[in-house]
Amino acid sequence: MATSFDRARAEFGEELRRLRESTTLNGKEFANRLGWNAPKVSKLETGKQTASQDDLNAWLAACSVSEETAAHLTVRLSALNEQYVTWKAKVRAGHASRQQESVEREAAARLIRAVDVGVVPGLLQTPEYARHVLLAHANIHGGGQDITAAIRARMRRQEILYEPGRTIELLMTESALLHPVAPQEVMAGQVHRLMAAIGTPNVRVGILPVRVRLPYMLMHGYWIVDDVVMIETVTGELSMIDPDEVATYNKVTDMLWAAAAESDAARELLVRQLPAAGS
Known part of the structure; x- marks a missing residue:
């Protein structure tokens, strides 16, 4: 469509x-x-x-x-x-600048709903995992000279997880762990970080298990920040503000949450990932 x-x-x-x-x-x-x-x-x-x-x-x-x-x-x-905006245009200013955009956008937001397919949501990434994600990005689009500064900015984004007054829902697929972007020891640390995040006040964490029938085909990841939907593609980032489109993405998100593992079920799923992540 x-x-x-x-x-x-x-x-x-x-x-x-x-x-x-x-x-x-x-x-x-x-x-x-x-x-x-x-x-x-x-x-x-x-x-x-x-x-x-x-x-x-x-x-x-x-x-x-x-x-x-x-x-x-x-x-x-x-x-x-x-x-x-293409990623090549964005990284001209550096990856740290792009992360700072997210810091400012999310700090002003009342609603954040993330649905990520192939990666752990940035608000839950460990520094080591974030480094591998950003390096993979830089390998394609360039701009890898400020990765350390970008990681620091990404970690600053996570401060909002502990601030009241927001609705934060972070949903990811189990396949993001089955197809890791980082070495096993880094993935093990990332799995522990996800386990620790479950139960954080004002933060909802969910995982879409593999082989679970989804109510709608998950074509790509996306973030809903207040009234804007942001979609990252291989080559750029698309922002959508049309109210009907935003409403559709919110509806799909609600449907996906109905199929997600949360709380103890999510912890059990993550525990199963630890031997593979840490071996």
Whole structure:
């Protein structure tokens, strides 16, 4: 199902297409005018790719648009970029900067609902586990020069677990432990950290066991922070604020919690993981 971001990008591409058609040039001819390949024009017009500001500037110049039209499209592109930011763009400022964003966002939040698939939620990670997660990320996207500072910032995020006045629900899959991102001794420490977190006042911790039928297909992990849904993909981070979409994610989250192991059941599940994690 298309998200509000997908729809907005498709609508933006449609505006670009109409501008291109006003020049009477076909896609290939327009690409030649810009010095691009034809597939790039097609991807931008169909919403398969988001234009950069340089792309938009070149497009507007080739179409000789008015200042009003140029300003309108620049604002729309800026709004699109606020919804989806690539990891390469984020890590230019460093991983510590990205973690500090989370510190500030979560400190101001009243509601935090995390559903993580392949990783332990950041609010429950040990420093050693966090290091391996961030190093794996840096291996793909770069920016690994400030990992230690990023770990410190991630640990500061966890202070909110012990502050009253919030609803914090942290749900993860057992498969995140069965497919570890860190060595066995680190995973053993991480399992103990999860066990200790169960029963923390004002914090709900749950695990979706393997081979348990889920009420809805868990396609990806996501976080709901107040009225914003954040989804991390391999290449970037998508933020959704459409009320209907946020409501849908909250509904799915409620359904998933119904299948989760909590309290003693979650502890028993984690104990079973210890021999494998510590062997």
